[in-house]
Amino acid sequence: MKKKYLILSLLLAVSVSSWAQQPAAGNGIVKGKVSEKSTKNAVGFASVAISTNGQIISGDLTDEDGSFTITNLPNSQVEVSVEYIGFKTYKNTIDLSKEKTIDLGMISLEVDEEILDAVVINAERSTMEQLVDRKVIRVGKDLSTAGASAADIMNNIPSVNVDQDGNISMRGNENVRVLIDGKPTHLDPKTLLKQIPSNSIDKIELITNPSAKYNPEGMSGMINFVLKKNMQDGFNGSYNGNITFAKVPKFNQGVDLNYRKGKVNFFGNYNYSDQKTFNGGIMTQLDDNSQQIFDIVNDNKTHTFKVGFDIYANDKNTFSFYTNQTYSDGVGTVANTISYPNAPLFLQTDQYDGSNESQIYNAAYKKLFTKPGQTLDFEVNYSKTDNDQAGNFGIAGNGANPYNDFSDNTVDAVQANLDYVHPFNEKSKLEVGAEYRSTGIDNTYRTTNTLGNPASFDYNVDIASAYATFGSKFDKWGYQIGARLEKYDVNANYIIGSTPATFKDDYLTIYPSAFLSYTPTQTDFFQISASRRVDRPNVWQTRPIRDYSTPRVVQIGNPKLQPQFTNSVEFNYTKIFGVKGSATLGTYYRMVNDPIERTFYLDTSSPQAIAEKKMVMSYDNFDEATAYGAELSANYKLTKWWDVQPSIEYYYRNQRGIVTVLNPATNEGELQEREVDNGVFNSRLNNNFKITNQFRASLFGFYRGDAVGVNGTMKAMYKIDAGLRYSFWENSANLSVRFNDIFNTMKASFEGDAPYRQTGTFTWESQSLFVGFQYMFGSGKNRALQRKNRDKNEVQNSGGFF
Numbered sequence: 001m002k003k004k005y006l007i008l009s010l011l012l013a014v015s016v017s018s019w020a021q022q023p024a025a026g027n028g029i030v031k032g033k034v035s036e037k038s039t040k041n042a043v044g045f046a047s048v049a050i051s052t053n054g055q056i057i058s059g060d061l062t063d064e065d066g067s068f069t070i071t072n073l074p075n076s077q078v079e080v081s082v083e084y085i086g087f088k089t090y091k092n093t094i095d096l097s098k099e100k101t102i103d104l105g106m107i108s109l110e111v112d113e114e115i116l117d118a119v120v121i122n123a124e125r126s127t128m129e130q131l132v133d134r135k136v137i138r139v140g141k142d143l144s145t146a147g148a149s150a151a152d153i154m155n156n157i158p159s160v161n162v163d164q165d166g167n168i169s170m171r172g173n174e175n176v177r178v179l180i181d182g183k184p185t186h187l188d189p190k191t192l193l194k195q196i197p198s199n200s201i202d203k204i205e206l207i208t209n210p211s212a213k214y215n216p217e218g219m220s221g222m223i224n225f226v227l228k229k230n231m232q233d234g235f236n237g238s239y240n241g242n243i244t245f246a247k248v249p250k251f252n253q254g255v256d257l258n259y260r261k262g263k264v265n266f267f268g269n270y271n272y273s274d275q276k277t278f279n280g281g282i283m284t285q286l287d288d289n290s291q292q293i294f295d296i297v298n299d300n301k302t303h304t305f306k307v308g309f310d311i312y313a314n315d316k317n318t319f320s321f322y323t324n325q326t327y328s329d330g331v332g333t334v335a336n337t338i339s340y341p342n343a344p345l346f347l348q349t350d351q352y353d354g355s356n357e358s359q360i361y362n363a364a365y366k367k368l369f370t371k372p373g374q375t376l377d378f379e380v381n382y383s384k385t386d387n388d389q390a391g392n393f394g395i396a397g398n399g400a401n402p403y404n405d406f407s408d409n410t411v412d413a414v415q416a417n418l419d420y421v422h423p424f425n426e427k428s429k430l431e432v433g434a435e436y437r438s439t440g441i442d443n444t445y446r447t448t449n450t451l452g453n454p455a456s457f458d459y460n461v462d463i464a465s466a467y468a469t470f471g472s473k474f475d476k477w478g479y480q481i482g483a484r485l486e487k488y489d490v491n492a493n494y495i496i497g498s499t500p501a502t503f504k505d506d507y508l509t510i511y512p513s514a515f516l517s518y519t520p521t522q523t524d525f526f527q528i529s530a531s532r533r534v535d536r537p538n539v540w541q542t543r544p545i546r547d548y549s550t551p552r553v554v555q556i557g558n559p560k561l562q563p564q565f566t567n568s569v570e571f572n573y574t575k576i577f578g579v580k581g582s583a584t585l586g587t588y589y590r591m592v593n594d595p596i597e598r599t600f601y602l603d604t605s606s607p608q609a610i611a612e613k614k615m616v617m618s619y620d621n622f623d624e625a626t627a628y629g630a631e632l633s634a635n636y637k638l639t640k641w642w643d644v645q646p647s648i649e650y651y652y653r654n655q656r657g658i659v660t661v662l663n664p665a666t667n668e669g670e671l672q673e674r675e676v677d678n679g680v681f682n683s684r685l686n687n688n689f690k691i692t693n694q695f696r697a698s699l700f701g702f703y704r705g706d707a708v709g710v711n712g713t714m715k716a717m718y719k720i721d722a723g724l725r726y727s728f729w730e731n732s733a734n735l736s737v738r739f740n741d742i743f744n745t746m747k748a749s750f751e752g753d754a755p756y757r758q759t760g761t762f763t764w765e766s767q768s769l770f771v772g773f774q775y776m777f778g779s780g781k782n783r784a785l786q787r788k789n790r791d792k793n794e795v796q797n798s799g800g801f802f
Contacts, residue, residue: 028073028096032104033372033426034066034082036111039315040372042066043109046084052076060522063473065373067426075100082107106372134207135159135584139198150201150225151193152770159206159586159631159649160223168193170208170221175535175564177217179224200240200256200269202228208588209529209570212467212482212513213431216533228256235259236778242736243772246765250275258778267322268307275300281748281762287662293337294762300330308362316368324360354389373423378416385411393449403449405546409539413439428472431482437463445545453497457543457559461536462489469513478517485510488536492559494544503559509534523576530569537561537596541619554603555617562621565593581643583634590627597622600711601660602669602755615755620658622673627653645686652679657710659754669755674710681705694731698723698738712752719746719766733775741766 044064082090087109208221237257254271279296308322338346367376394402419433441459469482492503513531603614633647660669703718723738746766
């Protein structure tokens with residue numbers, strides 16, 4: 001009976017289209033708002049059904065704030081039922097023959113302890129949902145077994161790409177802000193994503209056009225990882241372990257524990273990662289027929305743990321605290337072999353030995369008022385990151401001049417938020433807030449290279465901001481308008497050799513946003529939005545210190561980089577196909593002022609650099625650029641045993657940059673400003689097969705087309721993955737196996753002409769076998785307590801990993 005109840009509830013929640021096809025005659029209206037009785041929190045996406053004589057004639061899903069309005073009902077007696085998994089069903093019989101409109105007011109759902117104690121709800125397949133300001137991918141077992149870490153599963157997500165180096169981009173742009181439970185981190189995103197176990201992710205929010213209540217950084221939007229959190233009475237937890245077999249095995253182990261008693265909830269977890277990876281590549285320079293061969297080995301070990309507690313003083317006040325600690329160290333070895341026609345081989349082996357320590361301390365207070373939906377949040381977050389690296393260049397070399405580099409980098413950051421939500425009625429609310437952020441970066445660089453100079457770099461940023469947004473709904477329309485006022489101040493002091501220099505910038509900016517939504521039927525959702533955002537150069541782009549070096553390439557930042565500002569317009573349409581699934585079409589257009597672009601030019605700092613034809617990679621600001629694109633994605637159940645998630649995307653961007661082009665006649669480099677049109681086509685298809693109730697299979701395909709840049713063209717890449725998963729011990733444990741890149745086709749190939757005519761191919765351990773085991777243990781009854789965040793993106797219910 002309990003399983004039957006859950007199945008009926010799920011069918012009722014997604015059968016919107018079937019109701020829409022059975023319109024009821026009449027002009028009756030029923031409205032109300034659904035909340036959880038114990039916490040007074042709104043229950044969004046609950047199923048509301050209208051029945052006569054035991055047959056459902058109409059219905060709807062509640063909005064995010066728990067409200068609903070159902071029209072065109074018969075002017076007679078009808079039964080209203082409200083269902084949501086884990087709660088007792090609400091039923092009420094009303095008579096619309098006497099009153100045309102009946103307002104049921106606040107409907108309070110009670111937790112059903114018996115059902116929650118007997119059933120573990122664990123989604124088999126991932127689902128995608130288009131909300132008013134974001135796209136939400138709820139991570140099911142099909143995605144969580146796609147790989148060991150968040151980085152492994154991101155290429156399975158629509159609109160997102162991760163390249164061979166782990167750099168993440170959204171809609172073809174790398175200016176993406178990555179959040180964990182709504183909070184920024186100061187780790188490099190590609191490092192961060194490798195440290196998050198995929199099975200600790202509850203959902204992924206893609207916010208491609210954020211409103212004014214969010215920080216304005218990130219031109220192509222934000223990706224927010226909402227991590228799992230146990231909220232059960234008693235003691236419970238889970239163990240996750242996996243091994244990835246490639247050239248050598250790679251290990252990832254973690255345990256998540258939770259204990260709740262009365263008004264106090266304690267949580268903690270620990271994760272250990274041991275990853276040794278192998279990458280390689282070959283570059284051929286066509287002007288002199290020389291080749292450079294790379295053999296790269298990275299051996300990294302990471303320990304991460306988190307402990308914290310929640311205190312529920314009463315139904316209105318909650319205090320929370322946690323600390324997250326990350327310790328990692330690694331050794332990277334880059335072997336370079338350069339061959340010239342009729343000349344001896346040039347050999348150089350470089351080694352990078354680094355460590356990273358990161359500490360986060362977070363305290364939060366949440367106040368609920370008597371009026372439903374009225375909340376006050378205050379949060380303080382402090383983080384410190386120490387990153388030290390020693391580089392040994394030219395060891396075991398033949399013809400190389402050995403030297404050493406030492407780089408010490410420290411980041412201290414403080415963030416404080418105050419946010420208040422005031423609902424005027426069921427359809428309208430005002431949100432206001434203020435934020436202060438201070439980040440200090442201290443970097444020193446020393447070298448034994450006689451051609452190099454020691455350097456120090458201090459970079460301090462202070463940002464104070466305040467925002468206000470107002471939203472309302474009327475009939476089938478909804479809107480939200482807002483603005484954020486921000487004061488930005490940056491001071492940089494650096495010394496290269498014995499030459500000091502400074503850089504200062506400050507400005508006051510307004511970031512407006514507007515959203516308009518239209519829901520003509522219960523199965524169609526339209527949205528259009530506009531916003532202004534900013535991309536500020538990061539410390540790695542601005543520090544005038546050599547970041548890495550090979551015999552032919554050196555990277556140096558530009559401390560005078562200016563922010564780039566983006567004005568964007570976006571349109572989305574979602575169609576629901578009842579129990580079969582849904583599809584979403586999205587388009588966007590952006591105008592970028594002072595875009596930050598990568599530049600390449602010849603190194604003329606010394607006769608030796610000129611003779612060795614070294615290149616310098618840096619960054620600069622350019623004139624206005626434009627970008628647009630479209631994407632179509634779906635989640636559709638073909639049969640009872642087969643469902644698919646296809647997506648196709650096309651992104652276009654006008655790109656500028658300064659490059660150096662070798663003049664064959666003079667054999668000298670000439671500076672050249674280039675403008676290219678870059679259009680990229682991507683497609684994905686994920687298949688999930690239900691063999692038995694315990695046994696599942698998956699098949700995933702990916703294709704990315706050619707990508708044109710100012711220096712050359714990246715060639716197309718594609719792959720096919722396949723996986724199996726078996727659940728046992730009454731679904732408390734599961735074993736997963738996934739064969740990635742079955743035909744070993746993933747590789748990054750390119751051809752270019754700046755600064756030199758060259759071709760190349762880079763490879764990594766794309767073909768691998770993933771084996772994972774998960775076990776959930778403990779007892780207790782889920783209380784379904786929803787700890788709302790300050791703006792429905794910055795979810796504070798962490799405790800899974802970060």
